[in-house]
Amino acid sequence: MDSEHGHRVAIVGAGPRGLSVLERLLARLPQRPQERKPQIHLIDPFPPGPGHVWRHGQSRLFLMNTPSLFPTVVPGDGLDAGAVPSVAGLTFDAWREGVAAGSIGGVPAEDRDEAAALAPSDFPSRLLYGRYLAWIFSRLAEEAGARAALSVHTTEAVRLYRHGGGYRLDLADGGELEADAVVLALGHLPTALNPEQQRLQDEAARFGLHYLPPNVPPDLDFKRIPAGRTVLVRGMGLNFFDVMIQLTEGRGGKFLPASDSEPLRYLPSGKEPRLVAASRRGTPYRAKARLESYLPTSLDMRWFTPAAARLFAETGVQPGFDHDLWPLLQRDVLWAYYSTLVRVEPQAVSVPARDFLDGLQELFARKSTPGSRVLLNAVHAYLAERILPERLLDVEALAKPFAGRKFASAEEYQAAMLGYLEADAAGSARGEDDPLKMAIGALNAGRSLLKEIVADGGLTEESWLAELRGWFEPLVEGLASGPPAQRIEQLAALARAGLVDFVGPDPHFEVEPETGRFRATSPWVDGASYSGAYLVEAMMPANRVAHNVSPLLRHLLEDGLARTKLMLGPDRLPVPTSGLDVTLPPYRAVGANGQPTRNLYVLGLQLSSAQWGTAIAAEAGAPPEQGSRTLKDADDIAGHILGAAEDPLPVAGGFIPPRLDEGINDVP
16 A cells, blocks of 8 residues: 555446446445545546447447436436445436436537437437446546545556555556556457357458458448448347448438338438348347336236245255246246237137136146146146137247248248348337237346346356356347347338348358358258358457457466356366356456455456346346346445455355465465
């Protein structure tokens, strides 16, 4: 500790999660009176607040996939993250309303106009959310003056060393700083390409083709893509819609409103390329339903509840997902679907709606083990006898809408895709009157509770790897993490205009030596073969710490201050996971010797082996254990730092290899 300042804290990463840690530290400081002001260092090459993903200067066409009412980086009412009130307590929507009303100044006119045009249930631009994050940081910087000495380092941290009783950080600009505690809030990191991506990049270089690897959308150089050329796009998740809109409306094209006689139309500018879209499921993420709230207000989660989750812990059972948790969540999903179906389509059921629902509820209430095959068979038989076959719901089949279906031509598949998009958009427009969107709402609600269960160590490792991450995560991501409905409507309009084609499920990409061009095909679509000189990977860099190319994280692993978490897979062999090994909250990094690294904390994406859904923002007003878990984690870290706690925290499970260099982490 130096002579001028008190406790020294370095927060590496000044995006949303680093901002939450800073806010929690400042909020808690009055509870920890110190003789000298603490020194807080924020380290990030991008602007504090917006960070990399939300920074200024990006296209306003890039939209968030959550409505205005959802996100926050600070406790809105002082209770979301505990009893300590916030020092900058505005959620995004409260800030947006203040900007629209003129009570919050210093905001560019374009942002004021957007804020005024948005309702709480509308989807803001990522640019506007970045402006909110910058405003929060400015408030925190003002507040810090009375509580701490805040320093911002607009550079990258490249290495962390043990130094005395604390740490020394080497910075990319040649500087260095010392800290007693370090918080890693690193966000999205550059990652090495996987073998297939590397092969395509190498072959592209050989043949003079243009390969755009996974990237943060604002970092993509769209000017590299000329008008009129065929561009293959792999991935139809959220990044795809950024690529789609930037290369169409971003080039001067216009979407013409739908009328009673025709759907939404697209008027080209002539500057667009032709897009050929592909993904493993063959379809894009499903659109968000048009709701006045984040979850449907009529949604009633009866079986997969916090009380049911607590019951496992209270009885000393560590549940599996497929056997214990999914059967409970599946009940809620089926109930949401069929209770909506019989309300809006009574002709789809062969008995009176009340009798049908009473019978279904009675089946769900039968005492049995959650995953009992006998009970599931009884439920399926009950539904098959009473519901029209075309209205039965197979939840797991939603992951691959065209699974097992063979298409005789590319034209047949384009027609099927257009019908799929139009039906999805129509379902979104119906909101809580659409059975499928209500079922997806139940999945989304269940995801929040699953986050709590996983974060508290309440899931077996085998189940985590093979079940939750194996099949459920791709299912729920494709259903509940989709774009605003307008993006699906726009994609359908572009397909009708002949500017977007679809490859088909399970696409294969290669470079043909004969033509020297990229080629994309699908085994499920006869005659579907698309070639071009441009291939865009419409996805973020993979979040896998073992394959990152961040100098800081790479050195942490090499120096033994951190390690990748291993879990035991179904064959009882250790499997490397995507995230760092950490203790239970407040998530201290675990080093190569299997012991917690003192005063080194982890928050955000690199917790992906201890948490699920780490990329999702904190939900305004949600319980701290669930939707606003990130705020609770930030609060736990801040409390641990300021409490100068030196207790060795338990490691959060995982396979522990033989201990290596005893004492490397200075375990207290």
